[in-house]
Amino acid sequence: EAGVTQFPSHSVIEKGQTVTLRCDPISGHDNLYWYRRVMGKEIKFLLHFVKESKQDESGMPNNRFLAERTGGTYSTLKVQPAELEDSGVYFCASSPRTSESTDTQYFGPGTRLTVL
Amino acid sequence: RKEVEQDPGPFNVPEGATVAFNCTYSNSASQSFFWYRQDCRKEPKLLMSVYSSGNEDGRFTAQLNRASQYISLLIRDSKLSDSATYLCVVETGGSYIPTFGRGTSLIVHP
Numbered sequence: 001e002a003g004v005t006q007f008p009s010h011s012v013i014e015k016g017q018t019v020t021l022r023c024d025p026i027s028g029h030d031n032l033y034w035y036r037r038v039m040g041k042e043i044k045f046l047l048h049f050v051k052e053s054k055q056d057e058s059g060m061p062n063n064r065f066l067a068e069r070t071g072g073t074y075s076t077l078k079v080q081p082a083e084l085e086d087s088g089v090y091f092c093a094s095s096p097r098t099s100e101s102t103d104t105q106y107f108g109p110g111t112r113l114t115v116l
Numbered sequence: 117r118k119e120v121e122q123d124p125g126p127f128n129v130p131e132g133a134t135v136a137f138n139c140t141y142s143n144s145a146s147q148s149f150f151w152y153r154q155d156c157r158k159e160p161k162l163l164m165s166v167y168s169s170g171n172e173d174g175r176f177t178a179q180l181n182r183a184s185q186y187i188s189l190l191i192r193d194s195k196l197s198d199s200a201t202y203l204c205v206v207e208t209g210g211s212y213i214p215t216f217g218r219g220t221s222l223i224v225h226p
Binding site: 004035041042043044048058059105107108109110 | 120158159160161162203213214215216217218219
């Protein structure tokens with residue numbers, strides 16, 4: 001079974017530019033999460049989709065970040081305009097169920113974003 | 117105080133050694149606890165969940181102490197392949213949104 005995939009693996013952009021990250025969860029997984037790890041810090045939650053709906057976006061840093069999951073399949077995370085402090089590794093994770101119990105989250109390999 | 121705190125290490129141990137990591141959490145309402153393993157420049161992978169009664173998986177033993185608000189991970193008979201960063205993860209409340217610690221680095225040498 002294919003795991004969570006993310007594209008691109010690396011992105012280097014200049015401050016003020018726009019970048020769109022993509023995540024393809026494991027097929028059939030309703031839950032999709034975005035996380036970010038800034039250099040030297042812990043992994044931080046950004047937001048959670050259940051199918052196409054945003055369940056929790058309390059971790060989104062500001063309105064320069066926009067996440068979508070049209071059709072409840074893949075998700076995109078757009079940063080516009082990018083700032084230097086947005087540099088880091090963006091992880092996506094998915095889990096299978098929408099029940100109240102905690103399911104194992106399967107992480108993608110991450111997208112390493114560098115803003116110059 | 118950070119929500120989840122871990123000693124960053126690195127813990128540098130010889131093969132065959134036993135090593136233990138602790139992790140403390142600040143929110144007494146936390147309900148679910150996990151240890152993840154992350155290899156260099158790779159994604160985190162679930163190592164094991166941590167249950168109140170403690171649980172063991174081969175050479176790995178995890179324990180939870182709710183009164184003192186910490187969880188632990190014990191690795192026996194360390195292997196070179198155990199070298200990685202071990203992340204403590206805590207989930208609180210009904211949202212099941214995980215809070216990660218910064219991770220503890222383990223280096224197992226021959």
